[in-house]
Amino acid sequence: MKPKVYLALGISGAPEHIEGMKESAIIIAINTDENAPIFDVAHYGMVGDLFDVCEELLEAIT
């Protein structure tokens, strides 16, 4: 079963990992490394520290 939304928080995008999740409907990636391979398959991506971004996201939705 394919995930509707896949949050790749601090995930580099190793080939073995990408093979298992690349068919997800929507892939959202946050990584401090702008060259992380996960961005090659992500539909939405942000270069940044996941702890900062997630804190802001949490504040926005609560």
Ligand SMILES: Cc1cc2nc3c(=O)[nH]c(=O)nc-3n(C[C@H](O)[C@H](O)[C@H](O)COP(=O)(O)OP(=O)(O)OC[C@H]3O[C@@H](n4cnc5c(N)ncnc54)[C@H](O)[C@@H]3O)c2cc1C
């Ligand atoms: C033989 C073999 C088979 C494997 N098979 C599978 C498999 O079937 N499925 C699978 O999922 N994995 C598999 N793996 C493991 C896979 O290769 C990866 O090691 C695994 O997916 C973990 O990768 P990671 O991105 O979590 O960690 P890492 O490769 O350590 O990457 C961490 C990433 O997080 C980023 N980062 C760090 N801190 C922050 C922060 N504060 N904010 C934002 N970004 C940050 C870094 O820039 C980096 O890109 C296999 C490995 C081997 C050797």
